[in-house]
Amino acid sequence: MSSHDEVEHLARPAAPVAPACAINIAATFTAEPLEPSLCFWMRELAIAARISFAPLYQVFQQLLDPTGLLATNQSGVNILLIRPEDWLRYITDVSDWPEVEAATERTRADLCQIVRQFTARSRVPLLIALCPASGLAQGEPRRAALLAQLEADLLRDLADLPGVVLLPSAELLELYPVPQYDNPYGDELGQIPYTEEFFAALGTRLARAIRALLAQPYKVIAVDCDNTLWGGVCGEDSAQGLQIGPGHRALQAFLVAQQQAGMLICLCSKNSEADVQAVFDTRADMLLRPEHLSLRYVNWDAKSQSLRAIAQALGVGLDSVLFLDDSPLECAEVRASCPQVLALQVPAEPQLAAFVRHLWPADRIRVTEDDRQRATRYHEQAQRERFRQETTSLGDFIDGLGLEVTIQPLEVAHLDRAAQLTQRTNQFNLTTVRRTSAELASLLREGVGAQVVHVRDRFGDYGLVGVLIYGGDGDALLVDTFLLSCRTLARGVEHQMLAWLGREAQARGLAQVALPFIPTAKNLPARRFLDGLGEVACAQVGGAARYQLPASAAAAASYSPEQHETPAPADLEGAAPAPQGVALATWEVFQRIATQLHAVGPIMAALRQSQADQAQAPQRYVAPRSETEQAVAAMWAELLGVERVSADAQFFDVGGHSLRLVQFMVRVRDRFGVELPMQVLISGSFTIVDAAQLIERCRIEQADEQDLEALLTQLDGLSDEEIAALLAEQG
Structure with a gap:
């Protein structure tokens, strides 16, 4: 490499980035139904995102094309949605099962190789979500075993690839269970293999990973004691009188896991130190132990004052601290006095397990060895400080x-x-x-x-x-x-x-x-x-x-x-500025996620409400004219959850997506008895007028041959004058 080339290469990262975060998606199936869910979460998380989809089944082409959607992404996240079952779609002869296994293994190996080549030149993270097989495939033992092995091999071969984040299908279904997630008719009609609920769950999981990739991780969790780590007040109920239920154990296990991943765990409690110590000394069912704690600020000071002391002692900024407390008053005091701290109110014990499973600010995409040693290094630093005093x-x-x-x-x-x-x-x-x-x-x-x-x-x-x-x-x-x-x-x-x-x-x-x-x-x-x-x-x-x-x-x-002067306590590896297009989500968002939006039902309700709110904006309205247009307009209004839709509105501009398109086609089939061509509709935006005209055209093309023959026989019996008169009558 010449000196000029070397300098040019080094200079590239300093170039301005786009004002919005690009989220570019390629999939082995029709993925556009993800867009409403992703857009909802990007708004919630204050991420100015520009979401784009590659053409259907263009995963390999996008990874290989240096001018494609994925390769030209300079500021954001690229996403691959891989359903290995889709690789079977184009194998015409499945009777030779060994050849089926060999063909899919070749596809898997090729994908891994191409991903390695792509990440070598990519500047943004690559998020690969492995999506579950259909119920039909899982019901066939031989096919289910093949698909499970393909996913396991993908996870193994791509696990340590720099810049790649993997989301296994089992993790998605465990975090956001969807009882009925596959959509056989949509898969057959338009390669849309999942229900609307599953696409909402998938969009939520992807949004959670995107936030973790783009946001700076927290370094400290400061946690209250009474009615948080345990049930009751240790100064009143005594150590043996405290309740440590399943939710409390879930919170403590979460804190231990976070400590092992490099988070510094601290107590921040209004209590007597002796009372708190008695709990650790006498309760063998406490999963959180003193050795897991970096600092203990157990006193009667304001929580905000203790949090400032914790941040100073650990050498971190207040914006690196996550505070958990059961009291809404204590959380409000911290938010008012230390607005940089993210203060979240923990729910009652029965909801604690769900709360910690969906505590998005604690997510870490990758844990380095340095992260794991952070607590150890804090104790070593304390030894150095004592030596410095000597x-x-x-x-x-x-x-x-x-x-x-x-x-x-x-x-x-x-x-x-x-x-x-x-x-x-x-x-x-x-x-x-x-x-x-x-x-x-x-x-x-x-x-x-x-x-x-x-x-x-x-x-x-x-x-x-x-x-x-x-x-x-x-x-x-x-x-x-x-x-x-x-x-x-x-x-x-x-x-x-x-x-x-x-x-x-x-x-x-x-x-x-x-x-x-x-x-x-x-x-x-x-x-x-x-x-x-x-x-x-x-x-x-x-x-x-x-x-x-x-x-x-x-x-x-x-x-x-x-x-040189003795260095003052520093903000050790403090948070970097948020990437372009990424703001800081408010505490209300993370509180709502951890306590409400952690199941598909509430997520779907919030998504639909958001869509309804957007649809309320005043818009120009053109009434449908023909009977077919009126029927189509009624279908759209029902699918989109709005009162009415203008006849000249574009389907994809008013909240339509691929899944709703399939639902619309099903309604058309049931009402008019015709099958609309998916590829004609999905290739571009269309209006109620366009859809009505297409329905009429399909009705003519799909008319029963016997009806046509009867009409022709009737015409054969008419004179030229009678035919001319009939045509004139029809206009």
């Missing part, structure tokens, strides 16, 4: 740590954590270029220089804390990304990273190291580092400052503690 100077403290810094090439195993750092690191981040794991993998394949930084000391392992991305630019080594987690800031690690860059420039025969700096509201520590370098020149290039120093000076960079 030393007399910053130099003695840093010398006593015995820091070991390792800088090594970025590898596939590092992608998730490195992407996480680009998304979260704000204070010591020169350019704040945010990248996904798929984008980093693409840089690796392009040969762009990339290093990661590991740090450990006498108290433990900090993990992967830094990222360097760089390339040649004339006689300079141009640094695209220079970031370091604040957990190791002001200990000389950043100087060792700069020295490594200087040596790399010298090894390449380059005279300079160029460090672009794009100021943000939080990266002042990075600027102070640059301003403190010797032999550095600074110039404005576009909207960024470009610091440049000789490679020899960079290679000689070293840290002198006496020249």
